Amino acid sequence: MDGLRRDAARNRARILSAAQELIGRGEDLGLNAVARAADVGVGTVYRHFATVEELEEVVVWDRFAELDRMLDEAGPDRFDRILAQHVALLVADPLFEKVTAQPNAVLPETTSRRTALIGRLAEVLAEAQAGGRVRRGVDATAVLLLACGVAHAIRSAQLAPDSAAARALLEVILRGLRP
Amino acid sequence: MDGLRRDAARNRARILSAAQELIGRGEDLGLNAVARAADVGVGTVYRHFATVEELEEVVVWDRFAELDRMLDEAGPDRFDRILAQHVALLVADPLFEKVTAQPNAVLPETTSRRTALIGRLAEVLAEAQAGGRVRRGVDATAVLLLACGVAHAIRSAQLAPDSAAARALLEVILRGLRP
DNA sequence: ATCCTAATCGGATGAGTCATCCGTTTGGAT
């Protein structure tokens, strides 16, 4: 993002916001389509992002940041609440779920951001375990994957994120984590 | 399958087995590719299956049958075992997981087979609840979705289905279902 | 056995997407 010529930076930003737009509409990313939406040449998109995966990952960085903010803002005894919010985010954004679950990102930075996130989740988890609210013997990665799993199920079954059925699924996970 | 001319039946079978083949190799189904692999005209594939989704669903019918067989063979106190086997199947076959989780199939028969399966799972669930091994208040659909969720997580994270990490995830679900 | 026709086949083809390549433009250093 730095050391980038001014036009390059502008276009990169345009591309990312166009991609956000398209993703939001549920349309599936094509680098040509993104170029059209961003009003930028196809070549430009391909120079900034060699593959769709790269673009997807960079877009998801924002979601990582968002969750990070939630972690900052959540008060004490936050484990359950965070998990619910996390799941809600994952349900809303399939890409976030996809990138989060996958351990092998294309971009090294994705991997490091994901690792950082797991680190923060581990703190929350440790608190909850110390407070006797979560059983010991589960690690943050497991919690992350469980969140991805329920989120995927909720989305696939087209359940409203706050429907009774969706809550019931999350409830099972929560109970399964209790001491 | 009945009332089909002999050549039509032969081709339909070829197409299905070619599709199985491709899916098994993880390649993603294209109706033209299937035609090539089945050594059949493209038009033939499109007459038998209007869309990829249809073909996918019909292929998955076999998986439904397989799980049904498992349900027959499992002895008493079978809830945990069945769930584990079910998850293993779902991990192995992404298509099975996809079709299972989705309530709106393209083909009516898929929906009815799915419903039938949920009915059988409900029996097993009821047994387990009667035996005090599973808490009341969860329904078979929830169990099905949870299975799809963990399966998805395991596959995405590329965990070996019998690795400690994978077992841990299933364990959380199982515990979450206990009374 | 032969004919007849509706059912089925197959692949040529127009439409649409993908990703590269290269001539043109532009930012910004000197």
Place this chain on the structure above:
DNA sequence: ATCCAAACGGATGACTCATCCGATTAGGAT
């Protein structure tokens, strides 16, 4: 003001998709 490396953009060949229709075939009628 000049220069050139960096960045742009879009024309294009390669590839996939799914339709359409002339050729073929199964299998019942005669």
